[in-house]
Amino acid sequence: MDIGQFYRVVRKHRQQKSPATCLNYDGNTATNNGDICKLWSTYFSDLYTPNEHENDNFDQPFYMDVTEKIREYSSQIRKPFNAFFDVPYTEDEIYEQIKTLKCGKAPGPDYVCNEHIIYGGNTLLKWICYIFNIILKCEYIPLLYRHGIIIPLYKGNNKDKSNPNSYRAIVLTSVFGKLHDKTVLRRINKMLTALDKTFPDPLQFGFVPEHGAIPALYTLKECINVFMKSKSKLYVGFLDNEKAFDKIWHDGLFLKLKEIGVTGKLWNILFMSYKSASAHVQYNGLTSDNFSISQGVGQGRVLSSWLFSLYINDLILQLISTNCGIRIGYLNIPAILLADDTTLLSASPKGLQGLLDCVQTYACKWRLKYNGTKSCVLAFNNNTDVDIKLGNTKIACKTDTIYAGTLITNNNKTFERTKNAAKKLKKNLHSLYSAGVNPKGLTPITNTLIWKRFVLPTALYSCEKGIAVRADFIPDWKNLIADWESRHHSDSGT
DSSP, X not given: OOHHHHHHHHHHHSOOOOOOSOEEETTEEEOSHHHHHHHHHHHHHHHTSOOGGGGGGSXXXXXXXXXXXXXXXXXXXSOOOOTTTSSOOOHHHHHHHHTTOOSSOOOOTTOOOHHHHHTSHHHHHHHHHHHHHHHXXXXXXXXXXXXXXXXXXXXXXXXXXXXXGGEEEEEEEOHHHHHHHHHHHHHHHHHHHHTTOOOSOTTEESSSTTOSHHHHHHHHHHHHHHHHHTTOOEEEEEEEETTTGGGOOHHHHHHHHHHHTOOHHHHHHHHHHHHTOEEEEEETTEEOOOXXXXXXXXXXXXXXXXHHXXXXXXXXXXXXXXXXXXXXXXEEEOEEEXXXXXXXXXXXXXXXXXXXXXHHHHHHHHTOOEEEEEEEEEEESOOXXXXXXXXXXXXXXXXXXXXXTEEEETTOXXXXXXXXXHHHHHHHHHHHHHTTOOSTTOOHHHHHHHIIIIIHHHHHTTGGGOOOOOGGGHHHHHHHHHHHHHHHHHHHTO
């Protein structure tokens, strides 16, 4: 059974959610489609433009120093030859990336789909290779490769539809641009492997195959278990990195790109690509004016996650150097980074404060913004409140929080997590019923496939860490299974 095809059919039968009838931003309210589209354009234009009023919150001398270094390097007409990046592209390395493209994806501003490239044959492959080598020779990225179409997508969960923060930006970019970025990223990874550089740091999760949310959650839970079993105190800080992907400082990013070894023509191409990026908003069939993107790693681009990982990678090294993190055997674990989620671990309030001060200093230099009011601290084996601050903001002590989609409690019990898993399963099951998916008339094999592949995984997410099932929760699971089976048997006559 094709999972993608199944969900496409289900979405067609689900009741379509009505779009926002108004949008509020910066004291302005839009009530018709044309004005809403313009206000969305204003919102995203402001989001991707550095706010000069925030300069006082950051290290200005450091900012000026980095800006001057990037200005000097970018103005060099001839940069030293880089053997990893300045050699012509080959058809074989491009074809290797074409094989990773997936069908059924939306086209970008050039209206080209993945299928055009996948089934284009050798003639198209030769022309793509020719174009990529022209890009390398001229150090110029075509406009459509660096332009995106932004579509605001409502997050759901009964959030306020008039608030822009209740939406996430889906950005459609050129397929040729993505293919070019994939080829570039492959060359960068080969360079890192050849130079034996460890990147990203093992304590940074996400963006790496088999090193995502589940391994991050496993690492956190194992650290907690070690301290709980020894009845030692542990303090874990969960930090909120506000709009991290959208507000990455470009000059700082390209300084780090140069320092890791990406130089020469490729550095010029990427610098030009990001410094002159643009986008427009598409809303209910309407299109806004184009606007520039002056910060951020570029939503919808292949390189965005790798570049973000590069930008925050040295934060781990600085946290390790404080010697304020926990130690398990020979391991020094001051933090666990999962995408833009920063989690700090220390055996004392003073140690956690030292880690937070390090994060604050780093954020001040590299123009990141951590929101202390949305961050929290969980204290294990300690029932007293602790006074912990991020900058001048006190961080609240809580008994539980959600990390990587999983409930974490300071008593390390899993009963509530099990209960939430049962609720998710029930919600998912009934959402399929409401969309018209019903066991009536379906074969036992189809019923079993739907249950195992679409219903059960929502409840079993993160169960790799093990969930203790309390006796009074077992009937909830049994009732759900019985309900599914009865709907099938009642109509099949078995």
